Amino acid sequence: MTVSVLVVDDQAMVRAGFSAILDAHDDIHVIGQAADGAEAVRLARSLRPDVVLMDIRMPNLNGIDATRELVRPSRGEPHIPRVLVLTTFDADDYVYDALAAGASGFLLKDALPEELVQAVRIVAAGDALLAPSVTRRLLERFATQRPAPRRAQALAELTEREREILVLIGRGLSNSEIASELFIAEQTVKTHVSRIFTKLGVRDRVQAVILAFDSGLVEPAS
Structure with missing residues (x-):
């Protein structure tokens, strides 16, 4: 194409x-x-x-x-x-x-x-x-300039594993890196990521990371 x-x-x-x-x-x-x-x-x-x-x-x-x-x-x-x-x-x-x-x-x-x-x-x-080497630093930089975080209601829909994966996404980890971190298959990570996007109503990793920062789930320099 x-x-x-x-x-x-x-x-x-x-x-x-x-x-x-x-x-x-x-x-x-x-x-x-x-x-x-x-x-x-x-x-x-x-x-x-x-x-x-x-x-x-x-x-x-x-x-x-x-x-x-x-x-x-x-x-x-x-x-x-x-x-x-x-x-x-x-x-x-x-x-x-x-x-x-x-x-x-x-x-x-x-x-x-x-x-x-x-x-x-x-x-x-x-x-x-969402390059971990640059984008994470950029998001953390601007997260420190945002108003006090508000807890997103959508986060309540996530399972503990999905919240754990969302935190790792917010830290800039790729699917393969998340799989290694959690000792699970990369395909399993992809499935969790897809469900996270659906529950949060976001299109991609960038929007998921922004929501994670804005909600306070991921803190700058965490």
Whole structure:
């Protein structure tokens, strides 16, 4: 299958560069470019890309609000693209909010070309780009700036094993790492993760981690 991508950034050179990198691969096709969030929403509605590569700081409509608009279910627009947020880690203080808005992951703008390609493939496949080495630190950083945690009622639906796995997800562990940690089969972990997502009403690991932090189940630097 070919992954269709909409590239969104207010800098023309950046858009052109990312588009060239992605279009060089047979399984990825850039079907449009947008210079701001408002244009991104319009084009996404008409072009229906699989993945939207979204910058955060843009005029007219920023990437956070654009992401929230794109992933919100709508009667007239059943297609919901996956959003991969682009950011500069040291500069953007809004990445946590972008993930909370419904983004499926984020990528640093200084990532290697092959990392960009792989990130698009991961997100298009329905997985969340949640690299333990970077994303965990980022989420912990922003979790310390959030208001006092509120216990999510949905957590009450989880079994003890599911809560245990959710904590490990929040710490950035992959399914295989969780399996090793708990001495269970990786397929068993996948089954538990699927049930966790269903009970919590989340789409992917990013949203599950955000809920774990917001509810207080996972603490910063835990």
